[in-house]
Amino acid sequence: GQQLNQSPQSMFIQEGEDVSMNCTSSSIFNTWLWYKQDPGEGPVLLIALYKAGELTSNGRLTAQFGITRKDSFLNISASIPSDVGIYFCAGRSPPSGSARQLTFGSGTQLTVLP
Amino acid sequence: KAGVTQTPRYLIKTRGQQVTLSCSPISGHRSVSWYQQTPGQGLQFLFEYFSETQRNKGNFPGRFSGRQFSNSRSEMNVSTLELGDSALYLCASSLDTSNYGYTFGSGTRLTVV
Numbered sequence: 001g002q003q004l005n006q007s008p009q010s011m012f013i014q015e016g017e018d019v020s021m022n023c024t025s026s027s028i029f030n031t032w033l034w035y036k037q038d039p040g041e042g043p044v045l046l047i048a049l050y051k052a053g054e055l056t057s058n059g060r061l062t063a064q065f066g067i068t069r070k071d072s073f074l075n076i077s078a079s080i081p082s083d084v085g086i087y088f089c090a091g092r093s094p095p096s097g098s099a100r101q102l103t104f105g106s107g108t109q110l111t112v113l114p
Numbered sequence: 115k116a117g118v119t120q121t122p123r124y125l126i127k128t129r130g131q132q133v134t135l136s137c138s139p140i141s142g143h144r145s146v147s148w149y150q151q152t153p154g155q156g157l158q159f160l161f162e163y164f165s166e167t168q169r170n171k172g173n174f175p176g177r178f179s180g181r182q183f184s185n186s187r188s189e190m191n192v193s194t195l196e197l198g199d200s201a202l203y204l205c206a207s208s209l210d211t212s213n214y215g216y217t218f219g220s221g222t223r224l225t226v227v
Contacts, residue, residue, distance in 0.1 A: 033215060041221070101170055101172060
């Protein structure tokens, strides 16, 4: 099956610092999504990317759909304590039969130190 | 508007038992997908329903099944529970099958003892 490699697995940063995480795939994706999950809750969609090369921002968050369609990154600028959580990338490959499910990365656990 | 509602939030079952989890999608959303989340395997797709029909299924054994009702509410059932079925089960809804940025519920935490 498809493999999504997300890195880093965990990050410890100081409040105010910028953060970057990325995902790479063994195959082409035509949709990339970034989610954040807080403890005891379901993932919340942060940014959706639908076109290769697309760069999209949502407040302090910026994500890009890699030009090769096999990677994506998420940047968080000027981190704050509420940024703490697990960040997941998710992707979907081009239509193939009935396949529509998302493939998720393993997550990046972000800790923001005061 | 109300988000995706999953019930119950927590559940403890014994090996061999069966369990039914419920998901009420956002009003107007007709597509419901189910995912299993475990520390070892991460988020894995179970199945997707749209207009009461299963449109897609992940690589899970037949003990995992689901259905969708005419009001778009969905249930998933796991029979003959195993210890390895302990997980957070997440439901996500979207307007239709072409929308991938779907909204997740808070999940049902199932513990099998």
